[in-house]
Amino acid sequence: MSKRINAILKYIEKDDIVLDVGCDMALLGIELAKKEKFSCASDLRKNIIESAIKKVESLNLKKFIEFYVSDGLKNINNPKINTLVLAGMGAHLIINIIDESKLKYNKIITISNNDHYVLRKYMTGNGYKIEKEEIIFEKDKFYNLIVFVKGKEKYSEEDLIIGVNHQNILLLNKKNEYIVNKYKKILNNIIPEKDRKRIERLIKIFEVKR
Ligand SMILES: C[S@@+](CC[C@H](N)C(=O)[O-])C[C@H]1O[C@@H](n2cnc3c(N)ncnc32)[C@H](O)[C@@H]1O
Numbered sequence: 001m002s003k004r005i006n007a008i009l010k011y012i013e014k015d016d017i018v019l020d021v022g023c024d025m026a027l028l029g030i031e032l033a034k035k036e037k038f039s040c041a042s043d044l045r046k047n048i049i050e051s052a053i054k055k056v057e058s059l060n061l062k063k064f065i066e067f068y069v070s071d072g073l074k075n076i077n078n079p080k081i082n083t084l085v086l087a088g089m090g091a092h093l094i095i096n097i098i099d100e101s102k103l104k105y106n107k108i109i110t111i112s113n114n115d116h117y118v119l120r121k122y123m124t125g126n127g128y129k130i131e132k133e134e135i136i137f138e139k140d141k142f143y144n145l146i147v148f149v150k151g152k153e154k155y156s157e158e159d160l161i162i163g164v165n166h167q168n169i170l171l172l173n174k175k176n177e178y179i180v181n182k183y184k185k186i187l188n189n190i191i192p193e194k195d196r197k198r199i200e201r202l203i204k205i206f207e208v209k210r
Contacts, residue, residue: 001031002027002138003136003138004087004136004138004143005028007134007136008085008087008109008145009028010134011109012032012037012083012109016082016083016107017038017078017080017083018032018039018040018081018084018085019039019041019042019073019076019078019083019084019085020041020085021042021070021072021073021084021085021086021097022042022043022044022086022087022088023042023049024043024048024052024088025052026041026052026055026065028085028087029056030055030056030059030061030065032064032065033056033059033061033064033065034061036064038064039064039065039066040065040066040067040068040076041066041067042067042068042070042075042076043069043070044069044070044071049067049068053067066078072100073097082105082106083105083106083107083109084098084109085108085109085110086098086108086110086111086112087109087145088113089113090112090113091112091115091118091119092118094110094112094119095119095122098122098123098126103127106149106150107131107147107149108123108128108149109145109147109148110145110146111143111144112146116144116146117161119146120146120155120160123146124155124160127150128148128150128151129148129149129150129151130148130153130159130164131149132146132165132166132167133146133147133163133164133166134166135166135168135171135172135174137171137174137175142174142175142178144163144175158205161202162176162206162210166210172210176206176207179206180203180206180207183199183202183203187200187203
């Protein structure tokens with residue numbers, strides 16, 4: 001099982017009825033089904049859903065997964081769903097999909113490919129707080145899982161940049177070190193003064209050991 005799927009599973013609780021948006025081959029749904037836990041899975045691409053259904057049928061797990069072909073949440077009609085998983089997509093697509101949900105879901109688990117600051121800022125400005133975060137390292141890449149739940153909390157700019165309640169501090173520090181090195185390489189080039197100032201400010205924040 002992939003480390004990313006394994007990490008998502010840790011944050012799914014007994015009463016969560018999950019919709020995995022952009023499920024691809026429904027790997028998350030399959031792991032939940034193996035534990036006899038029902039979930040929903042959707043993807044934009046019809047052919048992917050057809051392949052996922054075949055796979056799930058071959059494993060004899062079809063009764064545990066409800067499939068949808070859907071662009072975001074457009075065709076989703078199961079009122080029991082209370083938890084969204086959005087993984088392997090860009091932050092802006094994730095935000096568009098959540099915006100479309102009228103913010104009715106209790107819990108939203110994301111693994112965005114980029115722009116975690118933008119995602120945290122949008123979510124915490126729209127009725128959610130950050131419950132937990134976890135850095136995952138898989139196939140030479142860092143991933144940042146975030147669990148948002150309904151609620152209100154104040155966050156500093158630094159919180160929105162680094163994240164809060166990180167569960168794996170060792171990997172968080174490694175990821176931040178990697179980012180600092182990346183930024184330092186950029187500073188070796190000739191860049192506009194305002195970009196230099198912004199990057200220097202970010203380096204100071206990312207350099208702090210947590
Ligand atoms: C990189 S895959 C990630 C698969 C899986 N969630 C994971 O994390 O391993 C992204 C998936 O999102 C789907 N997708 C892209 N845009 C979408 C949208 N607007 N609505 C639903 N699914 C979408 C793609 O078809 C693709 O299967």
